[in-house]
Amino acid sequence: MMPIDSVDKEKSKRYFDTYTDRATVVPISKFKIDEEPQKPKVIRNLILDELLLDGNAKQNLATFCQTDLDENIHILMDKCIDKNMIDKDEYPASAEIETRCVNMIADLWNSPVSSDTIGCSTTGSSEAAMLGGLALKWRWREQRKKQGKSTDRPNIITGPVQVCWHKFALYFDVEIREIPMEEGRLLSTPEEILKRVDENTIGVIPTLGVTFTLQYEDVQAISDALDQYEKETGIDIPIHVDAASGGFVAPFLQPDFVWDFRLQRVKSINASGHKYGLAPLGCGWIVWREKKDLHPDLIFNVNYLGGNMPTFSLNFSRPGGQIIAQYYNFLRHGRAGYRAIHQVCVDHGIYIAQEMKKLGIFDILYDGKGGLPGAAWILKKDAKVGFNLYDLSERMRSRGWQIASYSLPGNASHMVVQRILIRHGFSHDMAELVVDDLKRSIDHFAKHPMVSGLTDEEGSTFYH
Helix, strand or coil, X not given: CCCHHHCCHHHHHHCCCHHHCHHXXXXXXXXXXXXXXXXXXXXXXXXXXXXXXXXXXXXXXXXXXXCCCCHHHHHHHHHCCCCECXXXXXXXXXXXXXXHHHHHHHHHCCCCCHHHCEEEEECCHHHHHHHHHHHHHHHHHHXXXXXXCCCCCXXXXXXXXXXXXXXXXXXXXXXXXXXXXXXXXXXXXXXXXXXXXXXXXXXXXXXXXXXXXXXXXXXXXXXXXXHHHHHHHCCCCCEEEECCCHHHCXXXXXXXXXXXXXXXXXXXXXXXXXXXXXXXXXXXXXXXXXXXXXXXXXXXXXXXCCCXXXXXXXXXXXXXXXXXXXXXXXXXXHHHHXXXXXXXXXXXXXXXXXXXXXXXXXXXXXXXXCCCCEEEEEECCCCCCCCCHHHHHHHHHCCCXXXXXXXXXXXXXXXXXXXXXXXXXXXXXXXXXXXXXXXHHHHHHHHCCCCEEEECCCCCEEEC
């Protein structure tokens, strides 16, 4: 074959095709930047070709994050690609929209002063959670100093939480007292929380939509228990609700479930706009009950970007498109639209749970009712099958589906759960397709059983 360099240059100019261009017939750069530039459309296509290996986002039933975005969000994101949310002096309209979103969310979560509270956007609920944790620590530390007491042993009490709270505890020198899961009790309870609180507890962190089971923890019962604890001890312990997923579900589908600022002890709430808030990836929110609940020492004022701007974040420069898209969703859908979208998703989760139960080999851990849209199950202890749930997840990948299987933390680590999440963009037809493929995979293992051994810490199965 004639080397590409020896092809007549004039002939090459007369005939151009993306896949005859030089960049397509040599290895793509992976370790250093090439000396010469390349045609932009050719490089774009090469990168898009590689991204095909990421799979179909619609079939990703493992992620909480929104993957279905309408054309108007794409337009808004494109128009906002150059907007830096930190520079409120240069982008005052974007800053105003962020404030409107904070006020709308505060109202959604029943803040007593929703039009005059304080909050901010973040890159996601993990950053927002850390900001909430920092506010709890500063509040506790100030109270301890006024009492003349030590401030060197702060702790937080949580149920089974997402890794961001372990990061918060490590990064900001706070002990995390995570209530371990037990078979028969997979959520935190007031009784378990009261066993662990003391004068060094900066806050209790219930989760509205536990990552492992999709269920809501009973924030009101926890708040009532802490009210009684304060009466008996004089120790006032605030609540921060990690509503990463449930914060944009419960207000629409379970409005009578009391978990938010209707409880005076709830001082702050974090949520992901890019989960059930329907915004693109990179959008989170933190809102405090009232301005006084965020210590002023945590707010920085900078003036070197053109104006005097208060800021409270772990990041600095960040894109504004996600916040604009969040505002678009609030205006576009309204409460009725969010309610309709999430109810459809819940219905699909309930259907899948019912179909899995009919198979007779699963115990349904979460049936899709009362929490996040989705379902979760475990294999029955006496199920005589030729696979484990890791095998089943791996088999489903051959059909394009990504379904999470994982062992539970704490004292329930012997329990392996399979979980399906339903998000906007999922239809009943797709629910039937995933059920059919699950049945087809189970039938495959009946004919070709896997002999499974131990699993490593990441859940990879070893066969022998």
